Amino acid sequence: MAAPSAAGLGRRLRAWLPRIMPVRWSRYNPSYLEPEVKKESYQKPLEELTQEEREQMERKAVRPIKAAPPSLSSSVFSDPLISKFTNMMMKSGNKVLARSLMSQTLEAIKRKQLEKYHKAPENEKETIECNPYVIFHQALKNCQPIIGLSNITKGGKTYQVPVPLTDNRKRFLAMKWLITECRENKHRRTMMPEKLSQELLLAFNNEGPVIKRKHVLHKMAEANRAYAHFRWW
Amino acid sequence: TLRLICTTAAVQRKNVGASGPEKYTEAFIKKQIEEFNLGKRHLANMMGEDPETFTQEDIDRAIAYLFPSGLFDKQARPIMKHPTEVFPEQRKIQWGEDGRPFHFLFYTGKQSYYSLMHETYEKLLNVQKHQDQLIAQDLPLQKEKRNLAGSRWLTKIELEEMLLEKVSDDDYSRFIKLLQKLVSLPCADIEEKYIQKFSKEVPVQLQKVVIEPLQHDERGVAFSTGEGKRKTARATAVVYDNGTGKITVNGIDILHYFPVVQDREQLLFPFQFLGRIGKHDMVCTVSGGGRSAQAGAIRLASAKALRSFVTEKEVEFMRQAGLLTVDPRVKERKKPGQEGPRRKFTWKKR
Numbered sequence: 213m214a215a216p217s218a219a220g221l222g223r224r225l226r227a228w229l230p231r232i233m234p235v236r237w238s239r240y241n242p243s244y245l246e247p248e249v250k251k252e253s254y255q256k257p258l259e260e261l262t263q264e265e266r267e268q269m270e271r272k273a274v275r276p277i278k279a280a281p282p283s284l285s286s287s288v289f290s291d292p293l294i295s296k297f298t299n300m301m302m303k304s305g306n307k308v309l310a311r312s313l314m315s316q317t318l319e320a321i322k323r324k325q326l327e328k329y330h331k332a333p334e335n336e337k338e339t340i341e342c343n344p345y346v347i348f349h350q351a352l353k354n355c356q357p358i359i360g361l362s363n364i365t366k367g368g369k370t371y372q373v374p375v376p377l378t379d380n381r382k383r384f385l386a387m388k389w390l391i392t393e394c395r396e397n398k399h400r401r402t403m404m405p406e407k408l409s410q411e412l413l414l415a416f417n418n419e420g421p422v423i424k425r426k427h428v429l430h431k432m433a434e435a436n437r438a439y440a441h442f443r444w445w
Numbered sequence: 446t447l448r449l450i451c452t453t454a455a456v457q458r459k460n461v462g463a464s465g466p467e468k469y470t471e472a473f474i475k476k477q478i479e480e481f482n483l484g485k486r487h488l489a490n491m492m493g494e495d496p497e498t499f500t501q502e503d504i505d506r507a508i509a510y511l512f513p514s515g516l517f518d519k520q521a522r523p524i525m526k527h528p529t530e531v532f533p534e535q536r537k538i539q540w541g542e543d544g545r546p547f548h549f550l551f552y553t554g555k556q557s558y559y560s561l562m563h564e565t566y567e568k569l570l571n572v573q574k575h576q577d578q579l580i581a582q583d584l585p586l587q588k589e590k591r592n593l594a595g596s597r598w599l600t601k602i603e604l605e606e607m608l609l610e611k612v613s614d615d616d617y618s619r620f621i622k623l624l625q626k627l628v629s630l631p632c633a634d635i636e637e638k639y640i641q642k643f644s645k646e647v648p649v650q651l652q653k654v655v656i657e658p659l660q661h662d663e664r665g666v667a668f669s670t671g672e673g674k675r676k677t678a679r680a681t682a683v684v685y686d687n688g689t690g691k692i693t694v695n696g697i698d699i700l701h702y703f704p705v706v707q708d709r710e711q712l713l714f715p716f717q718f719l720g721r722i723g724k725h726d727m728v729c730t731v732s733g734g735g736r737s738a739q740a741g742a743i744r745l746a747s748a749k750a751l752r753s754f755v756t757e758k759e760v761e762f763m764r765q766a767g768l769l770t771v772d773p774r775v776k777e778r779k780k781p782g783q784e785g786p787r788r789k790f791t792w793k794k795r
Contacts, residue, residue, distance in 0.1 A: 239773040247767025251718060254762045272765055274595065274647050279745075280767030282737050285710045286718045308705055 244278045245271075249286045291345060293352065293383075300387050301404075316405035318344040321412060341416075351415035355386035355422050359433045364442045373442045374433035389422050390415070397421065469532055477528035484525065501526070536609050557608040558616055562623065568636045569627050576632045596644045598624060603645075654769075656752045656760065659686075669753040673745025675772050678734025682746035686754065688726025690716075694743065695730055708740035715748040715768055719755060741772060 248254075283295045294314065302310035321344040329340045341347055360377045363370050377385070394407045414420025485504060489496040492507050504525050514522040524531075539556075540546040550556040579585075599607070601617045612620075624643060627633055633640070659667045667686040674680070692712060694702045703709050716722045727747060731739045748768040752760050763769055777786035784790055 239775070247765065249718075249766050251720075254765075270595075273761070277765055277767055277770060279770040279772040280714075282707060282711055282741055284767075285714045286766065287710060287713070290710065307707070311705075311707065 240278050241276075244276050247277050247280045247284075249280055249284050251286050293349065294345070296383075297348075297387050301391055313404050313408075316403075317408045317412070318348070320405050320409035321347055324409060324413065347412060347416050351412045352383065352386050352390075354418055355389060355415050355426055356382040357385055357426050357429050358382075359430065360385070361429065361433055361436065362443075364439075366442055371439045371442060372432065372436050373439045374436055375443055386422075386426075389425055393422050393425075466535075468535060471537070474528055474532060477532070481525075481528055488525075534606075534609060555610060555612075555616070557610055558612055558620075561608065562620065565620070565623050565627065565639075568639055569623070569630070572627065572630050572632050572636060575635060576630065579632065595646060597647050599643050599645065656757075659753050667754075669750045671746040671749030671751075673742045673747075673749060673771075675741035675745065676734050676738040676775055678731060678738040678742040680729055680731035680739065680742035680746045682727055682729040682743060682750050684747060684750040684754070685726040685728070686724070688724065690723040690725070692727045693729070703736070703740060705736065708736060711740040711744045712747070714744055715751055715763070718763065718766060718768065719751060719759060721751075721754075725751075725754075744768070745771065 283299070284290065284292070298307070298310045298314045301313060322342065325340060325342045325344075325347070329337060329342060332340060341350075357377065359374050360381070361372045362375045364373045365371075390408070390411060394404060394411055398407045411420055411422060415422050485499055486496040488504060488507050489499040491511075492503075494503065508523055508525050512523045516522055539548060539551055546552070548556045548560070550559045553559050598621050601612060601614070604617060604620070605612050624640065627636065628640060657669065659669055661667050662685075668683055670681060670683050672679070672681050692699045699709055699712060703712070713722065716725065729743050729746060731743055733739075734742065745768070748763055752763070752769070755763075760769075779785055782790075
C-alpha cells in the first residue's frame with residue numbers, strides 16, 4: 213500500500229506514517245510517550261523523587277505524549293485491571309453491555325459480602341473483606357499460574373515443556389480462564405454477573421474450578437519437568 | 446580504444462543512466478550565482494523596489510505576480526531561488542589527473558563515514574588517556590553530567606547531508622552508539638566541542654503552544670473557549686468561572702445527551718484532574734462522529750479552555766496526562782483484495 217515519507221523529528225509531528233508499512237503499527241510517531249493519568253504522581257514534591265524519576269520527568273518535558281484513551285480516566289472509579297477485564301468480556305464491540313455486566317458483578321459481590329458481614333459474630337467481622345475491588349484483585353492474583361507449558365517440536369514429536377510466564381501472560385490467562393469458566397459451566401438460566409461473582413468469591417478463598425485448573429497446570433508442568441532443558445530462551 | 450566493426454546502433458548509443466546524476470562544475474555554479482544576483486536586481490527594478498534590500502520573500506511574491514500559474518502542486522510553479530538551494534550539493538571529483546584518489550579511504554566506498562568513525566574513535570581514546578592520567582595523579586574525575594533530555598543526536602538525513610554520501614541504517618546506529626559511549630565517559634567534557642557538532646537542541650514542548658488570556662462577558666464572569674476534535678467529531682466548549690458544575694451539550698444536559706457512564710466520565714476527566722469539579726460551568730456544541738468520538742472531542746475542547754484558568758505547571762501536568770493531545774487514530778481504510786482493513790477473504794482450498 214502507498215507509504216508517504218516520514219517527517220523528521222524536527223518538523224511538525226503530524227499523524228505519522230512510516231517509510232515501510234509494518235504489520236503492527238500505530239498512528240503515533242514512535243517518539244510519543246505513554247500518558248500518566250493518576251493525580252498522585254504529579255503531587256509528589258521534587259525532593260522525594262529518585263534520580264531515575266527525575267530523569268524521566270526531564271525526558272517527558274521534551275517529548276510529546278499520546279492522548280489518553282477513552283477507557284482511562286483519573287477518577288477513583290477507573291481501574292486499568294477492571295477495564296482490561298471488561299474489554300475481554302466484551303462481545304462484538306458492545307462496551308455498554310460489558311461495562312454494565314461488570315458493575316452488576318461488583319454490586320453482587322458487595323451484596324453477598326455485606327450479607328455475610330451482618331450475619332457473622334463480632335470477632336469475625338474484621339476478617340470479612342467488603343471492598344469488591346480488593347476481592348477482584350486478590351481473586352485474580354490467586355488464579356494466576358506461576359509456570360506455563362509450551363509445545364516444542366523436537367525430532368518429530370511435540371513435547372509439553374514447562375516455561376516461565378511473563379506478568380502480562382499470567383494476568384491474561386487468569387482473566388481468560390475466569391471468563392470461559394463463567395460462560396460454559398453454568399445453568400442456562402443463571403445470569404453472567406451472578407455466576408462471575410460466585411467464581412470471584414471462590415477464587416478469593418482459593419477454592420473453585422479456576423483454582424483447580426491452575427493447580428492442574430502446575431501438576432502437568434511438574435510432571436514434565438524432565439523436558440525443561442528443551443527450552444532455549 | 447577498440448574500433449568497433451560489426452555493431453548495432455543500440456551499442457553505439459550513449460548509455461544515459463550509467464554515469465549517475467548530472468555533475469555540475471564549480472564554474473557552472475559560480476555563473477549561476479552571478480546570473481541569479483543580476484536577475485534579482487533586474488526584478489527589483491521591475492517591481493520598483495530597492496535592489497539592495499530585496500529579500501527572498503519579495504522575490505517569491507514578485508514571481509507569483511509576474512508569472513501567475515494555475516497549477517495545483519506548489520512545487521511545479523515557477524521558482525526563483527539561490528542556486529545553492531536549486532542544485533543539490535555534490536562532491537567534487539575525488540581523484541587527481543593521474544587517477545589516484547585524494548582520500549586514503551576512497552576504496553572503502555564510504556570514505557567520509559569511515560573517516561568520521563576513525564576521528565570519533567580517536568577522540569574516545571584521547572578521553573580514556575586523559576582519564577588514565579587523572580587516575581595516575583589521584584585527582585578526582587569530573588562528574589558533571591550533560592543534560593541529555595534537552596538535546597538530540599542528528600537524524601540520519603542530517604548526517605547524510607553533512608557527509609554528502611548515503612549512510613545506511615546500520616552504519617548510522619553504529620555511529621550513534623559510538624557517540625553515546627563517548628558521552629558516557631566521565632571526562633568527556635574535553636571533547637565537548639566535537640560532540641556539539643552532532644547534537645541539536647530540543648525545545649521544551651510546552652513553549653510551542655500559546656495560552657490565551659481569560660475573556661470576560663457582560664456580567665463580569667470570566668470565561669474561555671476551546672476547540673477539540675476526535676475522529677470525525679468537532680466540538681467547541683466555553684468554560685465559565687464561578688459556576689455550579691452544570692454542563693450543557695447542544696442545549697441538552699449531559700445526563701440526557703450521554704446516557705453512558707463512560708462518556709460522562711470522559712467529560713469530567715479534565716475537571717477531576719485539576720480538582721475543579723463544582724467550580725466551572727460549561728456550554729458546548731458538538732457535531733459529527735459517534736457517541737465516544739463526541740465525548741473525546743468535548744474532553745479535548747474543555748482541557749484546552751481550562752488552560753487559561755490554571756498555572757503553567759498544571760498545564761504541563763495536563764499535557765503529561767494526555768489531555769491536551771489530539772488523538773490521531775482514525776478508521777483504517779479498506780484495502781482491495783481484502784474484506785476490511787485487516788480481515789482477508791475466507792480462504793477456500795479450491
